[in-house]
Amino acid sequence: MPLSPDQQAEIDSLRAQPRQTLRAVSEGMEAHLYKAVPVLDHGFVRVIDYMGDDAAICQAARVSYGRGTKSVQNDEGLIRYLMRHWHSTPFEMCEVKLHVKLPVFVARQWIRHRTANVNEYSARYSILDREFYIPQPDALAAQSVINNQGRGEALSGEEAARVLEWLKADAGRAYDHYEAMIGDTAPDGSAQAGLARELARMNLPANIYTQWYWKVDLHNLFHFLRLRADAHAQYEIRVYADAICEMVKDWVPAAYAAFEDYRMGGVTLSATGVACLRRMLAGEAVTQETSGMSKGEWREFGGGLGVSRLGDLVGSPLFRMPFARGRSR
């Protein structure tokens, strides 16, 4: 349970004070405001503020296309048209501000998305709390034997127990020493100067929790979600992306539906892949050697990168491998 009673009371208080505004309002998002959605063992995501709604996307698009957009008769159709043709600027006209509590190693991946505004809790100024991410047993995965990036099966038995024990003990000891280093009392009870916080933090492991405000426009948020809610993303960031997807679905339902159809559920084929399919459907028995693809590319052509879905549809046994790209379901 990541929230203290004080925090819950603050949320309740904020939600008890509606005010009047002339701005665009998304009822779906109002229902989310300030509430913390728990993620992992101590983390959360919550919406602090938002700007715009589905109608605001269309309004901005109609400024661009003027009379030209009259033929698209309703907002949903226009939003699908914009998404389909990669007209991204109208989606940039919506903005959201999230408060996220997350482990440092997740924050390090997240921050690579540069087109966003961030205010992170500063361990130069302030003292971090004693909270560490310790995976649930089913998330304690082995290294994949197929590729260098993915995960394999969950660890079991003594190995799992040993890993959990090390993670807990090392984090606890590191935090004990962190506290002892910055405190004004030495272990023997005498006074000490206390190490600077900006130095003491270096002793803390990457599973300690940090938090930040993260503000991003809808176009860049969709880009983040496409990469981070994907089955290839690390589980520990994907659960945050999944939680955000649920919020976005309520905030801008039409835009989110178009995003699901064209981005998350979309399939991309290379020119070489199309040419191979054409030969195969014409009856040729194409092999990796004659495909013009590398071994890795051939494997992904069959089993990954969305082609498996296509494989299902063209009925070729080649494509019967499990779907490996796109959002996991």
Added chain:
Amino acid sequence: MPLSPDQQAEIDSLRAQPRQTLRAVSEGMEAHLYKAVPVLDHGFVRVIDYMGDDAAICQAARVSYGRGTKSVQNDEGLIRYLMRHWHSTPFEMCEVKLHVKLPVFVARQWIRHRTANVNEYSARYSILDREFYIPQPDALAAQSVINNQGRGEALSGEEAARVLEWLKADAGRAYDHYEAMIGDTAPDGSAQAGLARELARMNLPANIYTQWYWKVDLHNLFHFLRLRADAHAQYEIRVYADAICEMVKDWVPAAYAAFEDYRMGGVTLSATGVACLRRMLAGEAVTQETSGMSKGEWREFGGGLGVSRLGDLVGSPLFRMPFARGRSR
């Protein structure tokens, strides 16, 4: 008068429909929403949406600095502290969306500020209106004889009349031909194919009006305002910046006051400039030749770049030249 009756009715209608929200509300900005502030002869600026207020800046800063910010007891003090120490990320937590109608040559300057979101009316899809910026007589300035960039005195008499006549006649003729090229009827009344809009627009001059939605965070807006509300900015963009300043002042009064004190009204000296001042105050008669500065730099040291203000205060006759940098008043 830049607004049609239909547009005014739409604004009135939008302002007549308050809704409830749980978000931060700035009463000062609510009063501006949707209203069009006239700028130049056919242009305007109006606020379409905003996110955050002074308190939201502090809230984000307190996430960063945690307990460390408790010592700054009130929001205004914290905001001044952030501005003074160039802690820019809390200001990025506020966002504003403007609808601007402006001449194309102003839009070309404006768009150079890259950290913003833009949806511009598209002359590929749509037909531009017959509206051109024609300067008022007192804005019809001569080329400066001092530098290549600035303006001198206003033109007078026949020269001014001749310029205005050319601007009006050329714009009118260009638009007549634009309309004739894209129309489906030839001058002799017969049918014609009609030139593609994306080509016909090339005949239109840079004083034709365009419009866009422009969305930006407060930090980057301050940067825009510092450069474009400055006395060195071209008059035709400065009037837009001035109009936006009035809105920002009502939106985030504490942040705007800090911006005025530390940025718009601030004075910057180079290391060389400081060294010269020191020598002068010690009684040395420093000249350009002995200053280590170029002629241009020496001129600006005395009369420009804020040093003239300093000149007033140290009482040196060297600095009696008119103040040339910083926001015009």
Added chain:
Amino acid sequence: MPLSPDQQAEIDSLRAQPRQTLRAVSEGMEAHLYKAVPVLDHGFVRVIDYMGDDAAICQAARVSYGRGTKSVQNDEGLIRYLMRHWHSTPFEMCEVKLHVKLPVFVARQWIRHRTANVNEYSARYSILDREFYIPQPDALAAQSVINNQGRGEALSGEEAARVLEWLKADAGRAYDHYEAMIGDTAPDGSAQAGLARELARMNLPANIYTQWYWKVDLHNLFHFLRLRADAHAQYEIRVYADAICEMVKDWVPAAYAAFEDYRMGGVTLSATGVACLRRMLAGEAVTQETSGMSKGEWREFGGGLGVSRLGDLVGSPLFRMPFARGRSR
């Protein structure tokens, strides 16, 4: 012919002075350096500088993936892997600086790509040359009757002649008045103050040529090329993109080949599109009404957005329409 003898002599001089460097060198790009490739009637593109080559992309990727990339045995395979999996940061490690001369209405489209560095010729400080883009007859296209954006057939006969005459006459007159306004002599030979350049420029039409230095990393350049070398891009910017494609092909041949295969020649299907295909291949006669698509989307599904290529391969008569998306050939 866009280059003056002086400009050609300067290029020859720069190309006659090789120097030694320890940096990565791309022989293919060295052959292009400084040379101006003519585009449109007075424009050009030329390479002023570049950083990195195919090997530099791999070097950066190997920093990221360390030992994990050893399994990809050669640079070409690694580059294809990176492109296929949207690992964009290694491509950001290459940079190019171009000098481009282009009509203002093309520059206005181009500048919308924000992740780039630009130095444009300033008409506030300097005087623009008397050079205007006048389309060749076969580029003088009618407005498309299918959509608001595209072009139809070329204009013919008197209509074409009339348009060309207007474009030339209006541009010439506008420039005459521009010169007369900024000059120091009135038409009657008497002295005049001369209008400020920053104002006089407003009289010039959007087909006047400007020029700039444009610096961009390879990832963002690929994004620009995918949009602007596409058949849907306006012809007048596409010819610039095409010219740049030829340079990039010689600069980073492996990366360019991967870009062609996965981006320019790639095909994207929506989840709805995949579901429809599946039903059709199972023998169902899907119509727009039963497809779950709008009319526009259905038309594009058959004839546009790459599906026509897929159409060829699955042999459905539905898909026999000409290929409408992806780079024109």
Added chain:
Amino acid sequence: MPLSPDQQAEIDSLRAQPRQTLRAVSEGMEAHLYKAVPVLDHGFVRVIDYMGDDAAICQAARVSYGRGTKSVQNDEGLIRYLMRHWHSTPFEMCEVKLHVKLPVFVARQWIRHRTANVNEYSARYSILDREFYIPQPDALAAQSVINNQGRGEALSGEEAARVLEWLKADAGRAYDHYEAMIGDTAPDGSAQAGLARELARMNLPANIYTQWYWKVDLHNLFHFLRLRADAHAQYEIRVYADAICEMVKDWVPAAYAAFEDYRMGGVTLSATGVACLRRMLAGEAVTQETSGMSKGEWREFGGGLGVSRLGDLVGSPLFRMPFARGRSR
């Protein structure tokens, strides 16, 4: 000593192979290429590539200002003019690519500078080395008693010894467990699955070293250096900034000199500060209470933010406090 013999041999090999280029060459930077400058106990910075030199800055500026820049007769004068007037785009025309090895807690500060390209060593794919930053005794500072951010005196005696012992022991144990978790052999010699690398890394502390390629333009690099080579920056990032300053000085000597004069050595006063100075020089005994400043601002007005330099020059005893802002020397 951060480089292995293999690494040194690779550097020597790269430096032994000069090639011919037609591009701009900076001899000062060629002397740095590939060489690793040691920073902290295991870190380094080295230049991998660069684009442009002082002349390239001027060349880009002259494209912008055309004939208008002829009056600035030499490159150094032009560069100083550009820096003085915040014309930043010509500085963006130079680019540099660095290879940096640095502790994770330093990397977390560094990455906040968003306008740069980064390829970091991935602990999802690869195994981190056993290398941790352990401060030298004189860098083992106490928390400042003046503000929450800075450092005080170095720890001494038993306290220092205790901190160093904890830092070393905790890092070593964490790494032992990291290795044991990802290995394929359990402590008892039996086979084990091995934890996924992307999970095991969470046990490692923030003083472990990572490395990346970092590519940035000169304008944004100057911004980074102004903040990170400043006396207020954390020592552990400042030493990297200092090392980069030495490279930039050799790369673009004129631009670096202007940067030192106008940015690093510059002094900024607020409007309120200027008004106070004016009153004081007129003989008034201004106190914090009558100054219009908060206590913190008044303290900084006297002793910090460059005003102390000004204090020296105006001879007021108020300003005799040590200079606290700007680059430490």
